[in-house]
Amino acid sequence: MKFYLSLALFIMSFTIFSGSLLADENKAEELVAIQQMIEDQNLCWTASMNGFVSEYSAEERQRMRGLQLPENWEEIWKAHLRPDFLAKDGRELPPTFNWEDSGKVTPVRNQGSCGSCWIFAATAALEAIYKIQMQVEYDLSEQQILSCVSGGWGCDGGWMDYAYEHYRDYGAILESAMPYQADDLVPCTEEQYPIYAEIDGWTAIPNNVNALKTALLTAPVAVAFQVYSNFDYYNGGCYWHEDVTQDVNHAVLLVGWDDNMCNGEGAWRVKNSWGSYWGDEGYFWIQYNCCNFGTAAALLDIDAVAINAGQDLPEGNICDSVEYEFQFTAEGGIPPYTWSCQVGYIPSGLTLEPDGSLHGFPTRAKLNQFGILVTDATTPIPKTYIKYFNLFVDDGFYGDANCDCTYGLLDATFLIDHLYFDGADCSCSYGDDANGDDVSNLLDVIHLIEYLYMDGPPPFRE
Numbered sequence: 001m002k003f004y005l006s007l008a009l010f011i012m013s014f015t016i017f018s019g020s021l022l023a024d025e026n027k028a029e030e031l032v033a034i035q036q037m038i039e040d041q042n043l044c045w046t047a048s049m050n051g052f053v054s055e056y057s058a059e060e061r062q063r064m065r066g067l068q069l070p071e072n073w074e075e076i077w078k079a080h081l082r083p084d085f086l087a088k089d090g091r092e093l094p095p096t097f098n099w100e101d102s103g104k105v106t107p108v109r110n111q112g113s114c115g116s117c118w119i120f121a122a123t124a125a126l127e128a129i130y131k132i133q134m135q136v137e138y139d140l141s142e143q144q145i146l147s148c149v150s151g152g153w154g155c156d157g158g159w160m161d162y163a164y165e166h167y168r169d170y171g172a173i174l175e176s177a178m179p180y181q182a183d184d185l186v187p188c189t190e191e192q193y194p195i196y197a198e199i200d201g202w203t204a205i206p207n208n209v210n211a212l213k214t215a216l217l218t219a220p221v222a223v224a225f226q227v228y229s230n231f232d233y234y235n236g237g238c239y240w241h242e243d244v245t246q247d248v249n250h251a252v253l254l255v256g257w258d259d260n261m262c263n264g265e266g267a268w269r270v271k272n273s274w275g276s277y278w279g280d281e282g283y284f285w286i287q288y289n290c291c292n293f294g295t296a297a298a299l300l301d302i303d304a305v306a307i308n309a310g311q312d313l314p315e316g317n318i319c320d321s322v323e324y325e326f327q328f329t330a331e332g333g334i335p336p337y338t339w340s341c342q343v344g345y346i347p348s349g350l351t352l353e354p355d356g357s358l359h360g361f362p363t364r365a366k367l368n369q370f371g372i373l374v375t376d377a378t379t380p381i382p383k384t385y386i387k388y389f390n391l392f393v394d395d396g397f398y399g400d401a402n403c404d405c406t407y408g409l410l411d412a413t414f415l416i417d418h419l420y421f422d423g424a425d426c427s428c429s430y431g432d433d434a435n436g437d438d439v440s441n442l443l444d445v446i447h448l449i450e451y452l453y454m455d456g457p458p459p460f461r462e
Contacts, residue, residue, distance in 0.1 A: 027053055034230045044262055045237030045285075051277035053232050056113055064274070065227050065250040066115020068157030069296065076161060077296055080204035085214075085299075093213045098256030098269050099220055100283075104132045105255050106139065108282030110275035112182030114155035119145045120273035121222035121251035122163035125300055126172060128253070129219040130197050133304035135386040138196055139175040147178065147188040154184025159296065160222045160251060164202050167300075171195030194381060198302070205297035209266070209288050213257055215299040220255045220271070224248040225286070225293035236280045238262040240287045248295045255283075262287040268294075305333035305376050305385040316347065316362040316393040319405035328356035333376030333383040342386055343371030347393055365395030365429055399434030399448055399459030401426050407459070412448045415440070434459040 027049065034047045056064070070076070099105050106127040111120050119142045131137050145163045146154055148170075170190070177193035178186075205215045215221050227250040228241050238261050253271040261267035267285040276282040286293055308329045316324045330337045339356040346352050349363035356374070368391045376383045396403055401411040401418070403426065415432060417423030419441065426432040432440035434447040436459070450456030 030229075031233055034233050037230070043237075043240055045239045046235045047230065047233035048235040050233065050235065050279075052274045058229070060113045061229075061232050063115050063155070064111060064113060064117065066117050066155065066157035067159055067224050067249050067251045068115075068118075068153060069159050069224070069248065073159065073161075073296065077204045077298070080202055080298060081206075082203050085203055085205075093210065093217075095259040096257065097213070097216060098258075099128065099132070099216075100255060100269070104128060105220060105253075105271060106131065106137060108271060108276045109142070109180075109273050111142070111273045112180075114146070114182040114184070115153075115157045116142060116146055116155060116182070117273055118158045118160050118251045119163055121253050122160040122167075123172070124253040124271060124273070125160075125220055125222040126167060126197055126199065128255075129300050129302055129304075132219050133302060133306065133385070134383060136384065138172075140172045140197060141175045141178040141180070141190075143175075143178040143180045143186060144173050144188075144190050146180075146184050147186045148190050155182070156184075159224070160298065161202075161296075164199065164298070164300070167197070167199045168201060171198040196381065200301045200303050202298040202300050205294075205299055207292075207294035207297060212254065212268075212294050212297060215297070216254060216256065218299060220253050221297050221299055222251060223254050223293065223297040224251050224295040226250075226291040228291070234279050234284055238265075238267045238285045238287055240290050243291060246292060248292050254294075254297070258285070261285055303332060303383070305330055305337070305374055305383045307372065307374055307385060307387045309387070309389070311387075311389055313358075313389050313391040316350070316391060317396070318349075318362050318365055318393060319396040319400070320361070323359055323361060324350060326358040328358065328372065328374070330356075330374045330376075330385070334378050336377055338375045340373050340375075341370055342373035343388070344369055346370060347391055362393040365393050367392050395428045396431060397459060398430045398436055399444065399451075400428055400431045401434075401444075401448075403428040403431050407448065407452065409452065412445050412452075415445050415448070419445075436460050 031047060031049055038045065038047060106124065109120055111117055123140050123142050127138055127140055145166060149162050149166050173190050173193040174196055178189060205211050205221060226245060226248050231239065254268055255271050256269035259266040266288040270284050270286060272279060272282055272284060308331060313326055328339055337356065338354050339352060341352055347362050347368040350358055350360040352358050371386050371388045373384060373386050396405050399411060400407065401414040418425065418432065432444060434444040447459065451458055
């Protein structure tokens, strides 16, 4: 009996092993055919065997393309169109733009053998806009949507609006609360954990190049497109496939563009959810107007806090007799706002009050760089935003050689002593440069004397 059982196990193992070898052989043949097609059509992308193809069968990979649009999706989507957004469509747009460059896109995730691409695209969009507009990076739970949203079909598919509705009506929890398991039978436990992100709504983006670019200038956008089987082998370059169907079956995150890609035809930069071992470290380029790319696009709306000030604050001067004063203001969230210095240091002599008032008499000349944190009154988790500022503090007048914040004969004698009698160096940045030529010499002494006694021009810097 043991012999027959062992024989049966051996035959079963051999069958599985043989099937695996055959599948690998089929994948290798398919790759060769794709590479030949790329060469024959002189396309701009490359194909190779990757961990994604090696790990999953063709059937599993097909299931992972889990976007399922409802029959009335266009009616639902059009309800989110905004005329005021369309009015922005004509503005001048840069030839290249990519949120990766500023580090505002969260890491590539892996949806596993589950048709949850629609969840990963929606969640990636929410993570990105929080990182851009609130300066916080969250790893949000895709499993929450997979387990708790009954509108979708779980691992058998869905579309981004199901996730958006949940983020608007309930909110998003962290990945650590409900870790992703690629299983739609995992119980929903979201009520046990705090909400970290939510949206007010979303704006539908028409599927044309300028509209998508305009939306991207605000934040990355979740979109749908048609994936063909050869896309599984994508390794780099600008993907293109002749459209043979109007269907869409996969959802991804659009993060940028480059008009110079694809032999000048232009391409989108896109974050996928098949792990970093697929494609260009989890990303890909795809030519404009290819594969119905951009279908069902939407830009999220969040109640963000933003600081109303440019990066360069008004200059300070240690010789000013008037107190330096600047009032930070913000918009969004729920006032009142609380302000604090989060990175670096406030300039010496100045004080930042909790109400956002920056005031005082600066005592040290330098370029000060610091990050200001604003916190709103939302409970239980307040909204926050960090912005970085520059504040230059000057140390007096040009030509104020003895640094006493006045012009007089003492400045001229200080310069003469410094230049010709080994006197002390000027401790002010430009105190020894009265004529603004970046050199300290006799001409500065002459300039000061002419100003003081012969109605000459005041010391200045060109």
